[in-house]
Structures are given as structure tokens and as C-alpha cells.
Amino acid sequence: MTVPTTTTSSSPSRLSAPGVIVTLFVLAMSACVLGLVVWKALDARKTMLAQSETDSRNLAHSLVEHASRSIQAIDVAMSGMADLLKYQNPQPDRFNAFLANTANALPQLREIGVFDTLGNWRYSSLPETPSHNNSDRDYFIYHRDHTDSTIRVNAPITSRLTGRTSIILSKRIDGPDGSFKGVLTGAIDNQYFSDFYKTFQIGESGGISLIRSDGTLLLHWPSMEVGKDLSGTQLIQTRLKQSLAGSYKIDSPFDGITKYFSYEQTTQYPLIVTVAIPEDQVLATWRSNLLSDVIVASVLLCTVILLAALLSTQFRFRLNMENALRERESRYRLLADNIADVIILLDRLGNIVFVSHSVEFVLGHSPNELLGRSCFELVHPDDVEAVKAASAQLTDLTANRTVIFRTYRDDKSLAWVEVNFKLAMRATDREKVEIVGVLRDVTLRKSMQDELTALNSKLAELATTDGLTGLANRRTLDGFLRSAYEQHEQISVLLIDVDNFKGYNDSNGHQAGDECLKRVASVIADATINTPALSARYGGEEFAIVLPDVSEADAITIAEALRLRVRALEIPNMASTRGHLSISVGVASRNSLTSNEAVLVGEADLALYEAKRRGRDCVVANSALQREYFSAGFSHDS
Structure with missing residues (x-):
């Protein structure tokens, strides 16, 4: 009985195997690099849009607070005037001087006027009391026919005296018996809001709008357009009914450009502030970074192909090494490039044995100059005892402590930082226990907290x-x-x-x-x-x-x-x-x-x-x- 013989692979076939493996490797690497670039691009785009949304919503919140406080100051002043006029009829010269002093004390207020029951000027903050009749104005008709005593934000009108466009705040004056006694008005020049809005960098095609809650446009900056009816827009019809603050993507009703749109409505007055930033401006930095990533990825792929062709005999070994190094490098770069906090490692004496590179961005120090130094050298002398007390409370591996203290940046400026301490044990040396700390710059937060505390104290004093x-x-x-x-x-x-x-x-x-x-x-x-x-x-x-x-x-x-x-x-x-x-x-x-x-x-x-x-x-x-x-x-x- 004859046993069939098995033929072995030919030499050319064996020689082509490394080439096939290299080709498959190159294709695989190309796919990986491309996927990484695409993933990074999508993630960076998502992060960029999220940051832009946060910034624009914060700006909208700040602007609506500014508008609310501007009107609130006038509201408080006008309420006192209305109460006075309810029971008294001050002498014109004295009350006109009082109105002028009030207008001068409030930068947002251009003028104050009081009209009698027929719409004639009764008092005015202007040097000369005007003589024309304003009974045809919407605000006069409204207060004459309604008993509402709250302040009313009216649509922008053009002054008959100066020709300037203003937002009129009006308030009904009641008699002691509740009868109509006249109207008290205050005029805010549109330029007041325009001058404030232009201090923000929102791009050439960006825009800030101040809108009344019924959809009447009070002011759009930078076009200075007023009076436009926006009641039919998505903002008025849908968004505000769902939430008083939010953001979404729209085609601008002013210039038709696609923009990312944030809004917020104040609960105290019928006011809405919107911030619109063009999509091209939001994504400009992302596109620039994407181009750099594509170039880097292309160079990397070419290098991989050359190395793979030259070192095909060592393919498997080098493939494993490159994958391991690439994975480690990717994770390290992701961590180093995206973390905003500083990671520090201390021995039990408080000496710094490791500090992340983000310390350069947070405190201005280079990592090398901090290694080996005592962490207490960076702590403000008045806060050293608090930091020592926090570290002394770390008695086991499950405990952690957070302490806020002052430190000095490289330029000698003072900064407030928050550090969370925790004990850690090395995997290679179970007997050696060190302290891991995560440091965060909270200077702005501390400043805002101090300012808020001072304001609350002042408000409490003023209220009592x-x-x-x-x-x-x-x-x-x-x-x-x-x-x-x-x-x-x-x-x-x-x-x-x-x-x-x-x-x-x-x-x-x-x-x-x-x-x-x-x-x-x-x-x-x-x-x-x-x-x-x-x-x-x-x-x-x-x-x-x-x-x-x-x-x-x-x-x-x-x-x-x-x-x-x-x-x-x-x-x-x-x-x-x-x-x-x-x-x-x-x-x-x-x-x-x-x-x-x-x-x-x-x-x-x-x-x-x-x-x-x-x-x-x-x-x-x-x-x-x-x-x-x-x-x-x-x-x-x-």
C-alpha cells in the first residue's frame, strides 16, 4: 500500500508571505490611523460645540442679568416716585431737580418724565419741561386703561425731542383712591446696551438680541435693528415654552447665516437675551486642528509603510512593540493634552516626586523645577498649617481630604487652588506609601464667592x-x-x-x-x-x-x-x-x-x-x- 506524499510550499510562496503580512499590516494600520483621526475629529468637534454652547449660554445668562439689573435699578427708583406722587404734588422746580439727579445717578437712564391724566408733561429731568402731548403713545393708553401698577417694558420708540431710539419703561401713577393720576416714564437709550454688547467678541456675523417676551425686538446688535416682530419664530413659539434658557442651531432671521443660538429669559421682567455665534466661527479652530491631524496621520502612515517594508523579517515582533507603544502613547497624549488639573505625587515627608506637565499651564512652573522640593514651599505661609492638618488626617488608603489654599504662580501672582489628597501604594513596592494629589485652580471661583459674600452682606445692610x-x-x-x-x-x-x-x-x-x-x-x-x-x-x-x-x-x-x-x-x-x-x-x-x-x-x-x-x-x-x-x-x- 502506497501512502501519498504531501508536497510542501514552494520557496516563492514562503517568500511572499511576509509581503502579504506587511500589506495586511499596512492596510490595518491605515484603517486604525484613519479611524483614530475620524474619532478624534468627531470627539474634538463635539467638545468644541459643547464648549461653545457653554460659553454662549453663560454669556446669555450674564447679559440677561445685566439687562434685569439695569431695569431693576430704574424700577426701584420709579416705584418710590410713584408712591410719592400718589399722595403729594411736589413743587416742579424741586421735583424736576430730583428727577435730574436720579437720571444722572443711573447711567442707563437717559431721562425721566411724568405725565398728567391728559398726557401733558408734568415733570421732567430735562433742562426744560417739554410742552407736547403724549396721550397717543401706547404706554400712556395702556396705563390709562389698566390698573396694573407694575413697571412696563415698552417697544422701542423714537423720541419726539431728540430723534433717538429708546426703550421706554413706564409705570402707572394712582391717586389715593386708586384712580388714574398719570404716567411715570423712564427712557433707556439703545446705545447703552449697544456699548455694553460690543465689548464681547462674538465675530463679525455674531449677534446679540434683547427681546420682549411677546416677541418684540428691543435691540439687535450690531445691526441696531429694533421693533421687528419675532413672535412667529421657533424661540417664542416653542423653545421658551419648554425652558427659560437653552441653546440650539438656527438659520438667523437677520442675515440667514447658520448659527449656534443661546437664549435666556429673566423671570423678573418680560425680557429675553439671545446670543448667536456663526457655525464657521465656532468650528474654525477645529478645522485647523483637523488639517494638522490629517498631515500628521499621513506622515505617520508613510513612515509605517517604509519601516514595515524594510523590517518585514521582524514583522511580528515589531508589530507587537509598535502596537504596545502606540497604545501607551495614545493614552498618555490623550491624558496629557486634555486634563486641566495638575497631578502631583508626594512622599510621606511632603517632597514632590512627580508632577504632571499641566502645572505649566496652571501655575507657570516647569515640572523639573518642582521635583524634589517640599510642597509646603509652594503654600502661602498663612495656609501651611491647614495643609499639614489635612495631610495628617490621611490615615488609611480609603481616606481622602480636600483643602483650599493660596499659592504663588511662577510670575509671583497669588492663586487659590483646591487639592484633593489620597494615599496610594506602588504596585512594585507594597511597603512604600505615597500621597497622590489632584490640584485645580479655583482663583476665579474663590473671587466670585468672595464678591458674592460681600454683595450679600451689603444687600442685607441696605435692606435693614x-x-x-x-x-x-x-x-x-x-x-x-x-x-x-x-x-x-x-x-x-x-x-x-x-x-x-x-x-x-x-x-x-x-x-x-x-x-x-x-x-x-x-x-x-x-x-x-x-x-x-x-x-x-x-x-x-x-x-x-x-x-x-x-x-x-x-x-x-x-x-x-x-x-x-x-x-x-x-x-x-x-x-x-x-x-x-x-x-x-x-x-x-x-x-x-x-x-x-x-x-x-x-x-x-x-x-x-x-x-x-x-x-x-x-x-x-x-x-x-x-x-x-x-x-x-x-x-x-x-
């Missing part, structure tokens, strides 16, 4: 104190009195009025009047310092003191001492028959007939009225009056 005298304001007084009345069975109230103050003001001027009130307020404040009592400005030239756990007799003693101390100031007052400034004080204490804190204030007010009737410069207690004179909430004029 009177701006002129430094005493508690009326709102704080009401809350304190309500609380004190509920907590104390015995409580007294002093109402203090500066005698003949109107005459003093007329003779000496408002500045002197303000200084006079400050000096009187200082005397009143001294009476309650380091006590549970509260002194406050009640209104105009009137002050109040709430005295918990103080009887009427003691309250009279305090009031009499105050009266004598004010007389001792010896402030000349030609409007007084005495020739000097004095005060009248009404005293009331809680008794069985006092039903609430409002009645208590009314009793003190009645006593104050009696003190003024008796000739001023005296103290009168409510208990000394006849019962038929009691009238809670009785008001009087000085």
Missing part, C-alpha cells in the same frame, strides 16, 4: 438700615416691634418728632437738614446702644424707639433725657420760637387695652400729637390723655 441716618429702617422696625410685642408682656414705644423741621429745611437747605437728622439720629442711637431696644427712622423727621421690658415711667425718663440731649446740641433753628432745634416725644406702654402693636404705635402717635399741640419741646405719655382722644394709627404733619 436707613441710608441717611444709619438707624434701622421702617421695615426692620415693623418686624422688631411685631416680634417684641409677641415675646414681652411689658413694652414701651417712643415716637419722636423734630420740631419745626420743615422750616429748618426751608431756611437752611436739604443738605443742612440731612446733617441735622444725622446728629439727632446719633443721639437717639446712643440711647439704645448695648441694650435690647431698637431705634429706627420712622419716616421723614420722625424717629421711633422700641423698649422691651421697660415700663412707662422708665420710658418717660429715657424720653426726657433724649429731649435734653437734643437741646444740648444747640442747633440753631430760626423757624422755632425757641431759636434752637428741639424734639417732641410721645410715649406709650402696653396695657390691658392694647390689643396689638399697631394700637401701641397709635397711642404713642396720639401722645406725640398732644406734645406738639402743647407747644412742642416736651414729652407726653399716652396714659396722661383723656380716653376720648385715643386713635390708633392717627397721622399728623410736622
Whole structure:
């Protein structure tokens, strides 16, 4: 029986095998490099668009806050004016000067005007009060026919006086009985917003729009277009109903260019701010980087082909080595090129044994100059103990600690950083424990937190104190009195009025009047310092003191001492028959007939009225009056 023989491969076939393997290798490498370039391009594009969206949404938020705060300042001023005009008819010269001072104090406000019930100018911040009638204006008609007392943001109009386009803010003025008494208006020049918007770099075809919530265009920068009806756009019809803030891609209704569009609507006023950045501008850097990646990938492929052809006999070995090195290099470059934080490695003594290259971008130091140095050399002297305390708390491999401290950049500037510490053990040396830290620059965040804290403190102070005298304001007084009345069975109230103050003001001027009130307020404040009592400005030239756990007799003693101390100031007052400034004080204490804190204030007010009737410069207690004179909430004029 014959066994068939097996023929072996020919030599040319064996020689062609490495060529086939090299070809397959080159094809595979080409596919890998191409895939990497495509993946990186798509990922970079996604990252670029996400960053652009975040930046544009942050810008839209900042701009809508700017618009809201600009209008809020005017709203606060106009609300006070409307309340004043509701009950008083100030002299034109003085009130016009007050309006002019208000307009000068608010940079966004060009002018303020007050119109009577017929649309004629009543007061104005302008040097001369205009004479034309504005009853045909939309805002006048609206307030005349609606009882809404909130501020109204009107569509842009062209001034009949200057010809300039402005956004008009208007507010209805009610009479004491709620009837229509006129309209208060404030004009914001469109140039105010335009000057602010042009400080932002959004490209030649970019745009910022300020829109009223009904779709009326208040301003589009840089075209300065106004009045366009945008109510039919996707923003008004769909997007705002889904979310007050967002972003999406659109074809601009102004120039037809494809743009990435971010918007935000403020909840306080009917305002929307939009930011539109052209797609070409957003992706310009990405396209430039993509071209560089393609060039690098092409060079890499050519190099691979040449090396593969020359070293085909060692193909398998070199293929494995190249794949391993390429994978490691890819991961390292991905980490090194994209991480924004600094990674540091410390020994147990705090010496730096490794620091990532990102330290150059965060702190300006090169990694080599930091190696071997103690980490405490980089910490601000005042924060060293806090850092040492945090590191001392690392007692096991599961513990981590975060500490925020100050450090110095390479240019000696101060920076706030946040570092998260954790113990780590080397895989090659299980006995050696080191500390891994991730450092992040939080200077901007710390600055914003400090600024926010300062602003909150200032707002809290403004909300509780009177701006002129430094005493508690009326709102704080009401809350304190309500609380004190509920907590104390015995409580007294002093109402203090500066005698003949109107005459003093007329003779000496408002500045002197303000200084006079400050000096009187200082005397009143001294009476309650380091006590549970509260002194406050009640209104105009009137002050109040709430005295918990103080009887009427003691309250009279305090009031009499105050009266004598004010007389001792010896402030000349030609409007007084005495020739000097004095005060009248009404005293009331809680008794069985006092039903609430409002009645208590009314009793003190009645006593104050009696003190003024008796000739001023005296103290009168409510208990000394006849019962038929009691009238809670009785008001009087000085």
C-alpha cells in the first residue's frame, strides 16, 4: 500500500508571505490611523460645540442679568416716585431737580418724565419741561386703561425731542383712591446696551438680541435693528415654552447665516437675551486642528509603510512593540493634552516626586523645577498649617481630604487652588506609601464667592438700615416691634418728632437738614446702644424707639433725657420760637387695652400729637390723655 506524499510550499510562496503580512499590516494600520483621526475629529468637534454652547449660554445668562439689573435699578427708583406722587404734588422746580439727579445717578437712564391724566408733561429731568402731548403713545393708553401698577417694558420708540431710539419703561401713577393720576416714564437709550454688547467678541456675523417676551425686538446688535416682530419664530413659539434658557442651531432671521443660538429669559421682567455665534466661527479652530491631524496621520502612515517594508523579517515582533507603544502613547497624549488639573505625587515627608506637565499651564512652573522640593514651599505661609492638618488626617488608603489654599504662580501672582489628597501604594513596592494629589485652580471661583459674600452682606445692610441716618429702617422696625410685642408682656414705644423741621429745611437747605437728622439720629442711637431696644427712622423727621421690658415711667425718663440731649446740641433753628432745634416725644406702654402693636404705635402717635399741640419741646405719655382722644394709627404733619 502506497501512502501519498504531501508536497510542501514552494520557496516563492514562503517568500511572499511576509509581503502579504506587511500589506495586511499596512492596510490595518491605515484603517486604525484613519479611524483614530475620524474619532478624534468627531470627539474634538463635539467638545468644541459643547464648549461653545457653554460659553454662549453663560454669556446669555450674564447679559440677561445685566439687562434685569439695569431695569431693576430704574424700577426701584420709579416705584418710590410713584408712591410719592400718589399722595403729594411736589413743587416742579424741586421735583424736576430730583428727577435730574436720579437720571444722572443711573447711567442707563437717559431721562425721566411724568405725565398728567391728559398726557401733558408734568415733570421732567430735562433742562426744560417739554410742552407736547403724549396721550397717543401706547404706554400712556395702556396705563390709562389698566390698573396694573407694575413697571412696563415698552417697544422701542423714537423720541419726539431728540430723534433717538429708546426703550421706554413706564409705570402707572394712582391717586389715593386708586384712580388714574398719570404716567411715570423712564427712557433707556439703545446705545447703552449697544456699548455694553460690543465689548464681547462674538465675530463679525455674531449677534446679540434683547427681546420682549411677546416677541418684540428691543435691540439687535450690531445691526441696531429694533421693533421687528419675532413672535412667529421657533424661540417664542416653542423653545421658551419648554425652558427659560437653552441653546440650539438656527438659520438667523437677520442675515440667514447658520448659527449656534443661546437664549435666556429673566423671570423678573418680560425680557429675553439671545446670543448667536456663526457655525464657521465656532468650528474654525477645529478645522485647523483637523488639517494638522490629517498631515500628521499621513506622515505617520508613510513612515509605517517604509519601516514595515524594510523590517518585514521582524514583522511580528515589531508589530507587537509598535502596537504596545502606540497604545501607551495614545493614552498618555490623550491624558496629557486634555486634563486641566495638575497631578502631583508626594512622599510621606511632603517632597514632590512627580508632577504632571499641566502645572505649566496652571501655575507657570516647569515640572523639573518642582521635583524634589517640599510642597509646603509652594503654600502661602498663612495656609501651611491647614495643609499639614489635612495631610495628617490621611490615615488609611480609603481616606481622602480636600483643602483650599493660596499659592504663588511662577510670575509671583497669588492663586487659590483646591487639592484633593489620597494615599496610594506602588504596585512594585507594597511597603512604600505615597500621597497622590489632584490640584485645580479655583482663583476665579474663590473671587466670585468672595464678591458674592460681600454683595450679600451689603444687600442685607441696605435692606435693614436707613441710608441717611444709619438707624434701622421702617421695615426692620415693623418686624422688631411685631416680634417684641409677641415675646414681652411689658413694652414701651417712643415716637419722636423734630420740631419745626420743615422750616429748618426751608431756611437752611436739604443738605443742612440731612446733617441735622444725622446728629439727632446719633443721639437717639446712643440711647439704645448695648441694650435690647431698637431705634429706627420712622419716616421723614420722625424717629421711633422700641423698649422691651421697660415700663412707662422708665420710658418717660429715657424720653426726657433724649429731649435734653437734643437741646444740648444747640442747633440753631430760626423757624422755632425757641431759636434752637428741639424734639417732641410721645410715649406709650402696653396695657390691658392694647390689643396689638399697631394700637401701641397709635397711642404713642396720639401722645406725640398732644406734645406738639402743647407747644412742642416736651414729652407726653399716652396714659396722661383723656380716653376720648385715643386713635390708633392717627397721622399728623410736622
